[in-house]
Amino acid sequence: MRETVWGGCTRRALQAGSAAEMDRGSWVRGCLSGVANAPEQLPTGPVTKRTTDAKMLERFRAWARTKGEAQQVDHTRMLVTVQLTEHDYDVELRTDYSAGSGQPGSASLAQSFVEWWDGDHGRDGTARNVLVLGADGKRLTAQRI
Numbered sequence: 001m002r003e004t005v006w007g008g009c010t011r012r013a014l015q016a017g018s019a020a021e022m023d024r025g026s027w028v029r030g031c032l033s034g035v036a037n038a039p040e041q042l043p044t045g046p047v048t049k050r051t052t053d054a055k056m057l058e059r060f061r062a063w064a065r066t067k068g069e070a071q072q073v074d075h076t077r078m079l080v081t082v083q084l085t086e087h088d089y090d091v092e093l094r095t096d097y098s099a100g101s102g103q104p105g106s107a108s109l110a111q112s113f114v115e116w117w118d119g120d121h122g123r124d125g126t127a128r129n130v131l132v133l134g135a136d137g138k139r140l141t142a143q144r145i
Helices: 008-015 021-035 054-066 103-116
Strands: 049-052 076-083 088-095 126-133 139-144
Touching: 008 021, 008 088, 008 126, 021 076, 054 076, 054 103, 088 103, 103 126, 103 139
Parallel strands: 088 126
Antiparallel strands: 049 076, 076 088, 126 139
């Protein structure tokens, strides 16, 4: 029970890496069923729902520029909310960073986002993590919100 209350299943899905990357929502659902000792309900299709949010990205960019962090936020190309369960979601920042050179910048970008994040910006549920993805769509860094 404690694992589900504090987002343990979403954290485990994130730590599963490439095994869960395409559909972390299914991974979370399986974890929640296991923790709840509930009968297994296999999904009939992908569970994870991804939605772009250009307005949220612009609000984050405006805040970052006032903090003098325009250079790193200018690498962000898209902000996507990733619905994992009815009440849990992650935020993905898609950047133009290359896989080899983006690590320091991606960690700093994730930290800036966490600093800016002060709630769920009118969304139902709880944001659990921010992920920074490179130009190739692969995860460069992830940080809990």
